[in-house]
Amino acid sequence: MSIYNKINAGFSLGTGSPITAGxxxxxxxxxxxxxxxxxxxxxxxxxTGLAAVSGAKxxxxxxxxxxxxxxxKLAKTSVGPRYTEEIDFNIAGLxxxxxxxxxxxxxxxxxxxxxxxYNSSDSAIELFGxxxxxxxxxxxxNASDETIDGGYKLKLTNPDKLREPYPPRAVSIxxxxxxxxxxxxxxxxxxxxx
Numbered sequence: 001m002s003i004y005n006k007i008n009a010g011f012s013l014g015t016g017s018p019i020t021a022g023x024x025x026x027x028x029x030x031x032x033x034x035x036x037x038x039x040x041x042x043x044x045x046x047x048t049g050l051a052a053v054s055g056a057k058x059x060x061x062x063x064x065x066x067x068x069x070x071x072x073k074l075a076k077t078s079v080g081p082r083y084t085e086e087i088d089f090n091i092a093g094l095x096x097x098x099x100x101x102x103x104x105x106x107x108x109x110x111x112x113x114x115x116x117x118y119n120s121s122d123s124a125i126e127l128f129g130x131x132x133x134x135x136x137x138x139x140x141x142n143a144s145d146e147t148i149d150g151g152y153k154l155k156l157t158n159p160d161k162l163r164e165p166y167p168p169r170a171v172s173i174x175x176x177x178x179x180x181x182x183x184x185x186x187x188x189x190x191x192x193x194x
Contacts, residue, residue: 017120023068027089028113028189029156030058031104032133035111035192039169047127047171048180050192057194058113063090067148070114070128072167082163085128087112092151094141102139105156109133112156113171113189123170125185130169132162 013019034056038049050058068089075082091098111129118124128134138155145151158164173188174180 017118020116020118022066022117023070024115024117025063025066025068026115027061027068027087028058028193029061029105029110030112030192031056032109032111032129037127037130040172045166045169046122047130047169047173049173050171050188052192058189058192060193061089061091063092067092068114070126070168072128074167075163077163080165082165083167084158084163085134085168086155086157087114087128087134088153088155090148090151090153092148094151098152102136102152102154105134105136105154106139107135109135109159110156114168115186119182122172123168124182125171125189126168127171128156128168129158129164130166131164132158135159 034053035058036049036051036053037047038051040046040048068087071084071086071088073084075084109129109132111127111133113125113127116124116126134156135158136154137157138153140153141151143150145153171185171189172180173185175184175187178184
């Protein structure tokens, strides 16, 4: 952890690819124990591999019109910095299958991958809940809410008293030959989608 206790670089705003707010209208969610995560050996902030355990899958949730949002917030604790992570999204639908998924996310722990609109950085794709997972803490449905056609407004966040020791991890997966790119990382994730 010694490389993280001193600043070692600066940054400047670029005009070539200015930062863009928000995330893509999709997130990938998987059960905490279904996917094995490989971290970069020199930097725990980078995930270099995802592998399914016993044929498990990653599930893709798609939305529209900026219906997904992520948040990471630093909290100072007596043992060091910890991060609260949240993902808000909507499900424009109502079925027994949806309710079953909501219950599973409320009782079990999941991890989620978000794709930032700003994809010109090495953190374009991020994993939330890497250590402690996420649980569904809010699931609200107002049948007359026209903004999501009576669907659900959901929030995934860390379980009580279990913040993350790092900010959301960058996902950067290389193809079989060559360096990791935005496209190779998305392809690796999509290969695990069920």
